[in-house]
Amino acid sequence: MSIELLTLLFFGSLLFFLLLGLPLAFVLGGVSVVFLYFTWGFDSFFMVASQIWGTMGSFTLVAIPLFVFMAMVLERTGVAKDLYRMMHLWFGGIRGGLALGTLAICAVFAAMVGISGAAVVAMGTIALPSMLERGYDRKMALGVINTGGGWGILIPPSILMILYALITGVSVGQMFAAGIMPGVLLMVLTAIYVLVRAHLQPHLAPALPKEERGTWGEKFRALRAVLLPIGVVVMVLGSIIGGITTPTEAAAMGVLGALISAAVYRQFKWSIMQEAAIRTFKLTGMIMWILFAAHAFSAAYQSMGAQDLIESLMQGIPGGAWGIIIAMMVIVFFLAMVLDPVGIMLITLPVFMPIVKSLGFDPVWFGILFVINMEIGYMTPPFGFNLFYLKGVVPPGITMKDIYTSVIPFVLIEIVAIGIIMAFPEIATWLPGVFF
Template sequence: MSIELTTLAFFGALLFFLVLGLPLTFVLGGVSVIFLYFTWGIDSFYMVASQMWGTMENFTLVAIPLFVFMAMILERTGVANSLYRMMYLWWGGTRGGLAIGTVFICAVFAAMCGISGAAVVAMGTIALPSMLERGYDKHMALGAINIGGGLGILIPPSIIMILYSMITGVSVGQMFAAGVFPGLLLVVLVAIYVLVRCYFQPELAPALPPEERASWPEKFRSLGAVLLPILIVMMVLGSIMLGMTTPTEAAAMGVLGALISAAVYRKFNWTLIRDASLRTFSLTGMIMWILFAAHAFSAAYQSMDAQAMIEGWMELIPGGPWGTIIAMQVILFLMAMVLDPVGIMLITLPVFMPIVQSLGFDPIWFGILFVINMEIGYMTPPFGFNLFYLKGVVPPSITMQDIYRSVLPYVMVGIVGLAIIMMFPQIATWLPGYVF
């Protein structure tokens, strides 16, 4: 059978089983293993097993359950409440200030725990009722929470970045460093959007009346709420940037910081540890199956010798190397609307990365573009994860249609940020080059 027919049969089988609604990880791994058996025989399984064994021996992989455990603990402490009160006192007197402050808090959460769901649920529970009560337009408030929550996979530490590094072989530490400035850029772009829109439409996000604004002594006292988050961020990111720890050791430092936070807020007890541990075991087990599927798919794809064929197709795209990169971004954006980020990673990275490297582009820079697309995908209808996280905590009066409508301008902000980083790669590449 020719390469073209083999590739068509392989990806056609994947699409068929996905349409049936089967879990992507098991479809990808199962179809790959069956394909390997009927094309290369039972000996091909040794290739998958050896690759998987090599991955399991990788010390960096230990960071994943540690970061998940840290996130599960922080989700149950009072950090989010204290941060929101501080932000409310400082930003409440500005038009759109509560929305901007909410995005800032989501960025702080992102720098602590590395997943998006924690910030979305926390701000949907704490910030959304406060903004609606103060007369904020519901679409502006919902959109700010959605895009802020997505920062959890862009601002380090990030579990998606760890998986990207495991699949592509790039440095986890460099990926973490590369995500810092792009994450801050998106926070600034969202703040500019909110301020400009509120300047022309002040009724969308009114400022607090003067009698409800905090005094300067109250504002300064509230700054104590950021001490623990800063401690955790310094323990995780600071220790990596200063060369004191590896990403895995920094994850352990983050767990210590989360436990200290739980003790300070008097939430440290056996129930907290038990619930956080059970959810960590569940998520880590799922990630192990994802890695198995990734290796099975990679082995099957390489055995087809389809790389040359895909590269030939990419050469037909107008615009040269940059046309190819833009086409990849469009593909990732469309896939993110219907698939989860890990599934997209499993399907596209074995195909895209050799092409990216052959065209002379930095895989770290491409990794940041990939993660930003996944961040946008977290809030893009119809299947963005953050949309459903938020629906689970909003008042019954807010419909799914309201949530869908709220994200459209923020998606455009994300695309603008993506375009800026494409035009100025140094935003992503300068810090990892300087630190490492």
């Protein structure tokens, strides 16, 4: 059977079973095992087992359950409520101020937890009702929470960056450093959009009345809310940049910071710790099964020799090396609308990375573009995770259509950011060069 037909059958089978709604891990692993058996026979399973065993011994994987547990604890401490009160006082007096404050809190959460859902749920519960009560346009409010919540996978620490580093062999520390300036770029671009839109259409995001803006004494007292979040960020990122810990060990520092925060907010309770631990086990177990299935996929894919076919197809794309990179981004963009980000990484990266390296591009720079695309996937219909996180906490009057349409301008901002980082790679590569 020709390699072209094998490739068509392989990916066609994956797509067919995924569209049936079967779990990604079992589809990826099951289809790969079947193709492996008919390609190389029973002995090929030893190769898969060997790869899985090697992955299980990876020290980098320890960071995943630690960062997840850290996020689950922080989500329940009440730190988000105090942060929003502080932003309410400081930013509420300008048009679009509450939206800017929400974006700032999302950025702080992103620098603490490393996943997307925590900030979306927290701000959907706290910030959204506040903005709607004060006359904010619902699409503006929903879009701000949706896009800001996605920054958790770009601004370090990031679980997706750890997985990217594990799959591609790049340094986790370099990926973390590379995510800082692109994260700031996205914050600035989104803030500019909110301010300009609020200036041109004041009814979309009105300023708070004077009686709600607070006195200077209240504003300065409210600044105490940022001390614990800043402390957690310093414990995680500061320990990495200062050379005190590896990125994996820094995850343990983050857990310590989260537990201290829970104690300060008097939420250090057995019930909360138990719930956080159980959710951590569930999420980590899901990620591990997908990783194991991905090894079977990688082994099956390589055994068919399909990588040569993909490379030859990529070489035929017009526009040379940049045309190939843009084509990869387009492929990932559409995959992110329908598939789990972890699954997309494990399906595409074994194909893309040899090509990226052969074209002379920096894998860390490409990783940032890839992660931003995953971030877009979290906020785009029909299956973006943030859309469903948000739907779970919004008031009854807000429909799924409202949530879907609210993301359009913010997706365009993310695409513009990708273009800027492609044009100026130093945005992603400068800090890794400085720190490492």
